[in-house]
Amino acid sequence: xxxxxxxxxxxxxxxxxxxxxKSAQRMALHLLxxxxxxxxRLAQSLHKAVExxxxxxxxxxxxxxxxxxxxxxxxxxxxxICVVETPADVLAIEQAGxxxxxxxxxxxxxxxxDGIGPEDIGIDQLINLLQQATANAEPIKEIILxxxxxxxxxxxxxxxxxxxxxxxxLVSRIAHGVPLGGELEFIDGGTxxxxxxxxxxx
Amino acid sequence: xxxxxxxxxxxxxxxxxxxxxKSAQRMALHLLxxxxxxxxRLAQSLHKAVExxxxxxxxxxxxxxxxxxxxxxxxxxxxxICVVETPADVLAIEQAGxxxxxxxxxxxxxxxxDGIGPEDIGIDQLINLLQQATANAEPIKEIILxxxxxxxxxxxxxxxxxxxxxxxxLVSRIAHGVPLGGELEFIDGGTxxxxxxxxxxx
Numbered sequence: 001x002x003x004x005x006x007x008x009x010x011x012x013x014x015x016x017x018x019x020x021x022k023s024a025q026r027m028a029l030h031l032l033x034x035x036x037x038x039x040x041r042l043a044q045s046l047h048k049a050v051e052x053x054x055x056x057x058x059x060x061x062x063x064x065x066x067x068x069x070x071x072x073x074x075x076x077x078x079x080x081i082c083v084v085e086t087p088a089d090v091l092a093i094e095q096a097g098x099x100x101x102x103x104x105x106x107x108x109x110x111x112x113x114d115g116i117g118p119e120d121i122g123i124d125q126l127i128n129l130l131q132q133a134t135a136n137a138e139p140i141k142e143i144i145l146x147x148x149x150x151x152x153x154x155x156x157x158x159x160x161x162x163x164x165x166x167x168x169x170l171v172s173r174i175a176h177g178v179p180l181g182g183e184l185e186f187i188d189g190g191t192x193x194x195x196x197x198x199x200x201x202x
Numbered sequence: 203x204x205x206x207x208x209x210x211x212x213x214x215x216x217x218x219x220x221x222x223x224k225s226a227q228r229m230a231l232h233l234l235x236x237x238x239x240x241x242x243r244l245a246q247s248l249h250k251a252v253e254x255x256x257x258x259x260x261x262x263x264x265x266x267x268x269x270x271x272x273x274x275x276x277x278x279x280x281x282x283i284c285v286v287e288t289p290a291d292v293l294a295i296e297q298a299g300x301x302x303x304x305x306x307x308x309x310x311x312x313x314x315x316d317g318i319g320p321e322d323i324g325i326d327q328l329i330n331l332l333q334q335a336t337a338n339a340e341p342i343k344e345i346i347l348x349x350x351x352x353x354x355x356x357x358x359x360x361x362x363x364x365x366x367x368x369x370x371x372l373v374s375r376i377a378h379g380v381p382l383g384g385e386l387e388f389i390d391g392g393t394x395x396x397x398x399x400x401x402x403x404x
Contacts, residue, residue: 001293003265005251012247015240016218017232023220028251029290030219032264033309036252038217043248045214046233046241049207053234062234063205088231091203107235 006032058129060122061087061105070094070103077101078133079141083126083160085109085148093146101144104129109152110159123160130167142170149176208234260331262324263289263307272296272305279303280335281343285328285362287311287350295348303346306331311354312361325362332369344372351378 002010006028013024031039055061056068063069070076070090080101084090090103106121118124126143133140143164147153161171177195178187187195204212208230215226233241257263258270265271272278272292282303286292292305308323320326335342345366349355363373379397380389389397 001296002289003255003267003270005247005254005266006264009247009251012240012244015233015237015244016229018225018228025290025293026220027218029264029288031217031248032251032255033288035217038214039248039252042214042217043245043252045207045211046245046248049211049230049234050238050241050245052207053205062208062231064207065205068205086231086235087204088227091227094203 055107056105059103059105060107060125061090061103062107078138080144081126081129081140081142082144082146083157084146085153085156089146101142106147106156109147109150109156111152118159118163121156123163126160127163127167130164130169134167140169142172145171145173257309258307261305261307262309262327263292263305264309280340282346283328283331283342283344284346284348285359286348287355287358291348303344308349308358311349311352311358313354320361320365323358325365328362329365329369332366332371336369342371344374347373347375 001007009028009032010021010024013019013027014021019027031042049064052064053062054064056063056071057066058071059068061068061070065072077100081104082093082099082101083104083106084093085106085108087105087107090105093099093103104122104126106123108116108121110116110118110121130140130143143160145157145160147157157173161173164171175198176191177198178184178191184192203209211230211233212223212226215221215229216223221229233244254266255264256266258265258273259268260273261270263270263272267274279302283306284295284301284303285306285308286295287308287310289307289309292307295301295305306324306328308325310318310323312318312320312323332342332345345362347359347362349359359375363375366373377400378393379400380386380393386394
């Protein structure tokens with residue numbers, strides 16, 4: 001209906017998560033009618049990010065440097081590693097503001113059905129880290145597994161704990177239960193069951 | 203928090219309508235983790251569209267050609283012009299499928315408070331079209347005003363009707379009232395008042 005370049009822009013915008021045909025149309029027309037400068041800036045940022053952003057050589061998070069800001073920070077405790085699924089999880093934990101150790105970002109989870117095995121989410125690299133730290137006489141004391149409480153996340157956590165337990169390191173899993181401010185009435189059965197089975201003495 | 207290129211990408215994504223900080227973060231991480239090809243394609247499309255897309259010389263809609271598909275279509279009735287605010291309005295009317303005339307796209311509406319006057323929305327060009335058509339002995343018979351039923355849209359329609367009435371042309375406004383399938387119970391008072399004052403004998 002629109003001219004070819006506009007149609008092409010609309011279909012390209014569909015690669016953004018949560019953008020359907022109607023939003024893509026609104027976005028394309030908004031940019032062309034009212035914000036061509038912003039559109040050009042977005043094109044540049046996309047291009048630079050795709051070209052420049054790789055993975056941190058230590059923790060695998062997304063960064064354009066060799067090592068990310070947290071891995072480079074000498075004040076972070078190198079003896080604790082928190083394993084998460086995505087860079088967004090790192091941000092969430094950092095915003096909570098209590099964790100002072102380092103991270104390891106899987107960028108995914110084990111999912112045999114999608115053909116994602118341990119090598120795709122860098123578990124060998126994590127085990128290497130453990131061995132190297134021990135060899136350097138700065139052993140890692142604890143690995144905190146903070147993958148999502150989904151079937152795949154639990155399987156990934158279990159697999160990592162099995163691999164890590166041969167390396168003289170404490171492996172822990174973050175607690176699951178009723179969230180703060182949550183009302184029992186609205187909590188799902190799975191979470192409640194977990195909260196009961198993991199109850200602590202008062 | 204993220205590395206500079208990722209932060210820059212997130213802030214650039216905010217130029218899209220309806221995209222706040224959380225969505226921008228989700229989009230940036232999704233593209234970098236899972237769809238770099240799509241991101242590169244989007245960058246190219248944005249760049250090409252910003253460079254290539256201008257306005258149709260006749261109807262002012264967005265197109266990369268000199269004249270848009272509808273203005274170029276010899277089977278459309280050149281004696282009727284429908285005035286709309288945006289290219290999305292053209293699409294909506296085309297999808298209704300009954301209108302066979304041509305369009306004139308203002309790309310905006312009169313809005314003195316934002317400094318948008320008649321020259322910014324091409325009203326002189328519209329009057330020129332009228333004069334030229336008369337000079338070429340193919341006069342325009344009717345102008346249908348389909349601007350939005352907002353304060354600015356109504357003012358724009360009124361202004362165009364005042365300017366056009368000196369050029370021997372019928373000026374009409376699309377009907378406003380209860381939409382098909384609308385239930386009276388949920389229709390706002392302004393629309394109902396309009397529906398009553400514009401009632402037709404049965």
